[in-house]
Amino acid sequence: MVDPRIPLISERLREIRRVIAVSSGKGGVGKSLVASVLALTLAKKGYKVGFFDTDFTSPSSHIILGVSNIQPEEMNGIVPPTVHGLKYMSIIYYAGDRASPLRGAEFSNALIELLAVTVWGELDFLIIDMPPGISDATLDVLRLIKKAEFLVVTTSSRLAFETVRKFIDLLLELNVPVLGVIENMKMTNSDFIRKETEEKGIKFWGEIPFDKNLEESIGDVERLLNIEFGKALERMIGEKIDLN
Amino acid sequence: MHEWALAEAVIKTASQIAEKEGLDNVSEVNIRLGELQQVDIEIFKFALSQLKAPKLEKAQFNIRRDEAKLRCRVCSYEWTFSSVELDEEAREAVHFVPEIAHAFMKCPQCGSPDFEVVSGRGVWIESVKGVKRHG
Ligand SMILES: Nc1ncnc2c1ncn2[C@@H]1O[C@H](COP(=O)(O)OP(=O)(O)OP(=O)(O)O)[C@@H](O)[C@H]1O
Ligand SMILES: [Mg+2]
Ligand SMILES: [Zn+2]
Numbered sequence: 001m002v003d004p005r006i007p008l009i010s011e012r013l014r015e016i017r018r019v020i021a022v023s024s025g026k027g028g029v030g031k032s033l034v035a036s037v038l039a040l041t042l043a044k045k046g047y048k049v050g051f052f053d054t055d056f057t058s059p060s061s062h063i064i065l066g067v068s069n070i071q072p073e074e075m076n077g078i079v080p081p082t083v084h085g086l087k088y089m090s091i092i093y094y095a096g097d098r099a100s101p102l103r104g105a106e107f108s109n110a111l112i113e114l115l116a117v118t119v120w121g122e123l124d125f126l127i128i129d130m131p132p133g134i135s136d137a138t139l140d141v142l143r144l145i146k147k148a149e150f151l152v153v154t155t156s157s158r159l160a161f162e163t164v165r166k167f168i169d170l171l172l173e174l175n176v177p178v179l180g181v182i183e184n185m186k187m188t189n190s191d192f193i194r195k196e197t198e199e200k201g202i203k204f205w206g207e208i209p210f211d212k213n214l215e216e217s218i219g220d221v222e223r224l225l226n227i228e229f230g231k232a233l234e235r236m237i238g239e240k241i242d243l244n
Numbered sequence: 245m246h247e248w249a250l251a252e253a254v255i256k257t258a259s260q261i262a263e264k265e266g267l268d269n270v271s272e273v274n275i276r277l278g279e280l281q282q283v284d285i286e287i288f289k290f291a292l293s294q295l296k297a298p299k300l301e302k303a304q305f306n307i308r309r310d311e312a313k314l315r316c317r318v319c320s321y322e323w324t325f326s327s328v329e330l331d332e333e334a335r336e337a338v339h340f341v342p343e344i345a346h347a348f349m350k351c352p353q354c355g356s357p358d359f360e361v362v363s364g365r366g367v368w369i370e371s372v373k374g375v376k377r378h379g
Contacts, residue, residue, distance in 0.1 A: 001276075001368045001369065001370055002257055002261065002368065002369045003366065003367070003368060004250075004253035004254045004256070004257035004258075004367055004368075004369055005253050005366075005367065006257075007253065007256050007257045007260060008249070008252060008253040008256060008257075011252075011256065056343075074246060076248045076249065076252065077246055077248065077249040077252075078246060078249070078340065091341065091344075093340075094337035094340055094341050094344045094347075095337065095344055095347045096333075096347075098347040098348070099347065099357075100343070100344060100346050100347040101346055101357050101358065102343055102346055103358075103360075106343045106346065106361075107343075109342070109343055109365065109366070110341050110342075110343040110344075113340075113341050113342065113343070114341060116249060116253060117246050117249040117340065
């Protein structure tokens with residue numbers, strides 16, 4: 001018996017040049033904010049960008065983007081609506097603001113379903129906001145999206161990095177491209193994260209300071225791009241990312 | 245799952261299977277379709293007839309429906325999807341992402357959302373039959 005959804009996935013992703021999974025292993029380090037602002041910044045530079053929130057049990061990117069009352073269109077599949085220049089896909093179109101408690105296999109099924117039906121069309125970048133953890137979502141993205149590259153977010157904390165380190169080791173072991181590491185919510189001068197990252201032979205993208213203006217900018221895209229958080233990320237993107 | 249996307253998936257996969265098994269002409273594609281997918285069979289069949297690929301022109305698509313049964317992981321109660329009353333919004337959501345059932349349904353006995361889908365989930369191509377290529 002063959003699951004026909006799986007062969008369709010590669011077809012759906014065919015016209016996407018780069019897929020960047022913003023991930024960490026660790027929760028609460030700023031993945032969703034980095035993913036959202038990364039996607040917005042790339043779109044602002046003129047790239048065609050898709051944004052996929054795969055945190056099905058606790059999606060948050062729609063809050064960051066200030067999205068409400070939109071639905072995808074049905075056209076030989078599901079065509080994601082365009083939000084602030086991004087083709088935006090999230091489980092919220094279906095679950096609304098209800099909790100969707102999913103176990104591992106159920107998460108996989110939902111991910112397969114959405115990857116198989118979503119018609120992204122031609123994109124320069126597909127940015128994926130990943131849920132925390134090293135298990136289901138990571139393994140599924142590795143299995144289903146062969147061209148995914150990982151951008152890893154951590155805080156300065158040695159506790160956060162303890163998990164992030166294992167996450168990076170797993171990716172390296174599997175020969176998955178790791179684009180770089182971003183140190184978020186930086187408050188001290190410690191170079192612990194930079195050193196650890198470079199020792200692994202991975203690019204240290206830089207630091208994003210703890211930004212006290214961030215909270216009040218959530219939901220306001222223009223503000224997000226203009227506060228320290230957005231500016232710091234924009235500099236990194238300018239230096240570290242292009243279509244190749 | 246969306247009918248047209250599903251039809252596209254089935255055609256693509258059946259063509260791949262035919263290729264792998266060296267079939268020139270496919271006469272039959274046997275499909276098992278989970279009820280939880282909430283697929284409109286008429287639209288699905290129409291989509292299949294419109295999308296036919298070269299080797300599948302004469303193929304007959306046999307669709308077997310698989311009843312959706314659920315079992316509570318907390319109290320082991322079992323029930324069928326069809327016995328549950330869902331509003332239009334919920335049905336629509338489950339149609340696109342069947343796992344969303346977990347956001348809309350609870351165990352009728354104990355109220356837990358921690359249930360498993362025992363049967364009736366997913367779409368499977370059970371077999372592809374046809375005439376083998378010569379030589
Ligand atoms: N540079 C920063 N300065 C100040 N606050 C920040 C910064 N980065 C993130 N935050 C705050 O930290 C919290 C977590 O951010 P976010 O939701 O993006 O993390 P996450 O890694 O996606 O979390 P989860 O693992 O739950 O998905 C948010 O409240 C956010 O506003
Ligand atoms: Mg998040
Ligand atoms: Zn129960």
